[in-house]
Amino acid sequence: MKHYDKQDFPLDQIRRFLEPGPIVLVSSAHKGERNLMTMGWHMMLGFAPARFGCYLWEGNHSYELIRRSGQCAINLPTADMVDTVVGIGNSSGLDGDKFKRFGLTATKAAKVAAPLVAECCANFECVLADASQIERHGLFIWDVVKAHVAVSPKRPQTLHYRGDGEFMVSGPAISRKAKFLPGNL
Ligand SMILES: Cc1cc2nc3c(=O)[nH]c(=O)nc-3n(C[C@H](O)[C@H](O)[C@H](O)COP(=O)(O)O)c2cc1C
Secondary structure, X not given: OOOOOOOOOOHHHOHHHHOOOOOEEEEXXXXXXXXXXXXXXXXXXXXXXXXXXXXOOOOOHHHHHHHHHOEEEEEEOEHHHHHHHHHHHOOOHHXXXXXXXXXXXXXXXXXXXXXXXOOOOEEEEEEEXXXXXXXXXXXXXXXXXXXXXXXXXXXXXXXXXXXXXXXEEOOOOOOOHHHOOHHHO
């Protein structure tokens, strides 16, 4: 294995390495209003219940819809949707309905009011599990209560944000399954 020459790196840019994504679209609905935003800062927090955490900036219009409804849907776009992802992440729901503006189809979720994005290859319905870190860190902790996943492709080409306007696209798969402890698979 390689050894690298390294230099100090600005802490405010470490996201370029530690933000693997995938980029998702967060849909929300509250009191007759719906919205969409792009999100890269998230992580899995548990298997069962399927728990998911994400950072939402309070300046986003979505923030209040999501906080007040205590619900959202996480929608997984594929690489061909990159311009839609960028458009949604650089515009405000205050300026009009983003489903209409970006030509996306809103379908009804099973367990939450937030609409699902039909053009995304997977949709995860989320209900707020823990609000204790919202005020302090903008961290929303969710239980995923329903998942809708496309049968094909099995490995969708997802987008992963590197900062500075650049995305990676998920690439070839490498399996080491035989070397894993069963509990780590
Ligand atoms: C690639 C990308 C990743 C983003 N990640 C996040 C994120 O993790 N959390 C967040 O609060 N905003 C994030 N944003 C910003 C919101 O998507 C953006 O502010 C959006 O316009 C909010 O829309 P709204 O005001 O209609 O809710 C991201 C934007 C882009 C383009």
